[in-house]
Amino acid sequence: MSDRSDPIRRAASGGQPRPGADARERFRAGMRAGMAFVIPTLAIGISFGVLARSLGWGVAAPIAASAFVYSASAQFAVASVLGAGGSGVAAIVAAVLANARFLPMGLAIAPALRGGRLRRALEGQASVDTSWALANRGDGRFDREGLIGATIPQYVAWLVGTVIGVVGSEAIGDPEALGLDALFPAFFLALLVSEVDTPRARVVVVLAAALALALLPWAPPGVPVVAACVTALLGLRVAR
Numbered sequence: 001m002s003d004r005s006d007p008i009r010r011a012a013s014g015g016q017p018r019p020g021a022d023a024r025e026r027f028r029a030g031m032r033a034g035m036a037f038v039i040p041t042l043a044i045g046i047s048f049g050v051l052a053r054s055l056g057w058g059v060a061a062p063i064a065a066s067a068f069v070y071s072a073s074a075q076f077a078v079a080s081v082l083g084a085g086g087s088g089v090a091a092i093v094a095a096v097l098a099n100a101r102f103l104p105m106g107l108a109i110a111p112a113l114r115g116g117r118l119r120r121a122l123e124g125q126a127s128v129d130t131s132w133a134l135a136n137r138g139d140g141r142f143d144r145e146g147l148i149g150a151t152i153p154q155y156v157a158w159l160v161g162t163v164i165g166v167v168g169s170e171a172i173g174d175p176e177a178l179g180l181d182a183l184f185p186a187f188f189l190a191l192l193v194s195e196v197d198t199p200r201a202r203v204v205v206v207l208a209a210a211l212a213l214a215l216l217p218w219a220p221p222g223v224p225v226v227a228a229c230v231t232a233l234l235g236l237r238v239a240r
Contacts, residue, residue: 023145030149033134041157042164044072048079049165050172055083059166066162070125070155073098097230105132112142126151207231 045066052062057079065075074095081091109127112135113120126148135147165172212228219227 026143026145027149030131030134030143030146030151031153033146034131034150034153037130038153038157041154042161045158045161046165046172047161048072048075049162049167050169051076051079051083051165052162053166053169055079062166063159063162066159070128070158071095071099072158102127108132109135109142109147112144112147114144123148128154130154204231 048066049062052065053059062075069075077094077098078091081094082088086094105127106124109124109132110120113123115123123144128151131147131150131154132142134150135143137143208228208231211231212224215224215227
């Protein structure tokens with residue numbers, strides 16, 4: 001396993017199963033490991049709920065998004081672009097590009113999944129960043145039970161956090177005044193730091209950020225985000 005996943009494993013080291021553990025034990029170990037991320041996931045979910053309400057999404061839409069989309073990166077990308085006045089197309093493109101990392105992640109985890117196409121597709125939804133890293137055995141194989149077990153508590157925390165944010169948005173107040181708006185860029189920064197592990201990757205990130213900053217003064221809302229995502233994806237593909 002790459003060094004960039006070591007901090008995640010160390011943070012949840014108490015949830016690692018013993019060698020040769022059966023499926024149930026690996027599942028329980030995955031759930032214990034996933035519990036380490038419940039609090040931050042809950043906090044980010046609350047932030048999304050409050051932000052969505054402040055943008056006029058109502059009650060049902062943000063809860064449904066968290067229940068069925070279950071992707072902080074995509075949901076925050078859509079909320080940010082729409083909140084800035086961007087178009088629906090720009091919001092969707094930004095969300096797709098933000099989640100493009102799940103394509104190679106899904107291909108890597110696919111051999112470990114079971115059943116027919118529908119079941120495998122459903123099991124593949126458990127491939128969130130932390131669970132994917134925890135399930136990586138380091139030899140090219142993945143622990144299916146650990147992956148699913150680690151995702152369950154995080155999914156519950158994300159959905160519950162969204163509900164708290166939506167229902168209690170008036171009591172919670174302005175997300176900017178409470179600093180909740182900082183959770184979104186902090187979340188993406190954490191993802192970014194885990195990926196820029198080579199000099200070429202760092203150059204690509206700098207170029208993408210520079211392009212976004214250059215477009216901000218005159219480009220329509222959402223376009224700088226989309227342009228930066230495209231630049232980063234193309235640049236990292238060339239770099240590798």
